[in-house]
Amino acid sequence: MAFTKGAGPHQRGLTIGVDIGGTKVAAGVVTPAGRVLARVRTETPHKSKSPKVVEDTIAGVVEELRRDYTVGAVGVGAAGFVDDQRATVLFAPHLAWRNEPLRDALKARLDLPVVVENDANAAAWAEMCAGAGRNADDVIVVNLGTGIGGAVVIGGVLRRGRHGLGGEFGHMTIVPDGHRCECGNRGCWEQYASGNALTREARELTQAESPVARGLAQAVGGDPALITGPLVTELAQKGDRACAELLEDAGTWLGIGLANLAAAFDPELFIIGGGVSEAGDLLLEPARKAFRRTLTGRGYRPEAEIVAAALGNEAGLIGAADLARDALPRWRQGRRQRRLSRSRESRRAF
Structure with a gap:
């Protein structure tokens, strides 16, 4: 049953989380336990050159949810660089924010x-609080969507970097002079292991009229423009060999990138989320294989585990909603106490 207006915005701790990706805006009313009570989803107006249009979309979904629920704050997970004050979107490769x-x-x-947060940071926070990372302290989260987002959690604390721009793993250069990226560089990781990369490769294979792509071509009536990442995953899960190979290629690139991150951060766990991760072991098994083959010092060091995210597509809005509670005084104090307790427990483990 929906809470009525006037019920007291802080008594129940309800907040709204908004997750803005390259193709969709998802929002939900979230409880302190991470349960989503109501949801709204719409397309991202990515073709618009006006940031005001995206702002209107966010305000619209929030107002729709507020009709039935009294909330205390709003958290926005934005696909882009967010400053250290969690206020300004400095740059968004897939949107018009500058x-x-x-x-x-x-x-x-x-x-x-x-509160505005990078969308991958928001998703990572949700996984740490209520998902696949809830029993770990040192975790790297990699989200495979339109591009690749990432986040670093060390000692149970989300690490954003000095200027708030950490975790942009998708824009590591792994193929010098490779595919052009929307960020302006070439050879970025997300040009090889993201949803956009998977779609591009599937379309090119179909456009080449390769006989191995017959199933793909039939599925879209011969129009490669209709191919999407979810379609490739669906066909692969049904046994289409070409689609399975495309996911294997993406998984291999994923594993190579994870090995680089392991050399830099030495996490105990990698959590792989985002829409592409719904391919499951069709993606993750090649990633694990490439990770082991590429890992620096392989055979002489502990290996981080690679697992799928637990919260699915709602991780971003759940995490954004929880981070928004930092804007509420009584929640802020409680969070400080929980973090201090967790830090003490981590120190006792050494």
Whole structure:
């Protein structure tokens, strides 16, 4: 049953999380335990060159959810670089945001506290609190969607870097002079292991009229433009060999990138989320194989485990909603105590 307006925005700790990706905007009313009570989803107006249009979309989904629920704050997970104040989207490769003061703009429109966070950081926080990383302290989360987002959790704390821009793993250069990326560089990791990369490769294979792509061509009536990442995954799961090979290629690139991250961070766990991860072991087994083959010092060091995310596509909005509770004084104090307790437990383990 929906809570009525006037029920007291802080008594139940309800917040709204908004997850903005390259293709969709998903929002939900979330409890402190991470349960999503109501959801709204719409397409991202990615073709618009006006940041105001995206802002209107966010405000619209929040207002729709507020009709039936009283909430205390809004958290926005944005696909882009977010400053250290969690207020401004400095750059978004797939959207029109450039130094966009999103927090203040939404706060003025909604009359609610607003926290803006990188979408991968938000998803990582959800997985740490209630998902696949809840029993770990040192975790790297990699989200495979339109591009590749990432996040670093060390000692149970989300590490954002000095300027708030850490975790942009998708823009590591792994193929010098490789495919052009929307960020402006060439050879970025996300050009080889993301949803966009999977779709591009499937379309090129079909356009080449390769006989191995017959199943793909039939599925889209001969129009490669209709091929999507989810379609490739669906056909692979049904036994289409070409689609399985495309996922194997993406998984191999994923494993190579993870080995690089292991050399830099030495985590105990990698969590793989995002839409592409729904391929499961068709993607993760090649990734594990490539990871072991590429890992520095292989055979002489512990290997991080590679697992699928547990919260699915809702991780971003759940994490954004939870991070928004930092804007509520009584939740802020409780969070400090929980983090201190967890830190003490981690130190006792050594």
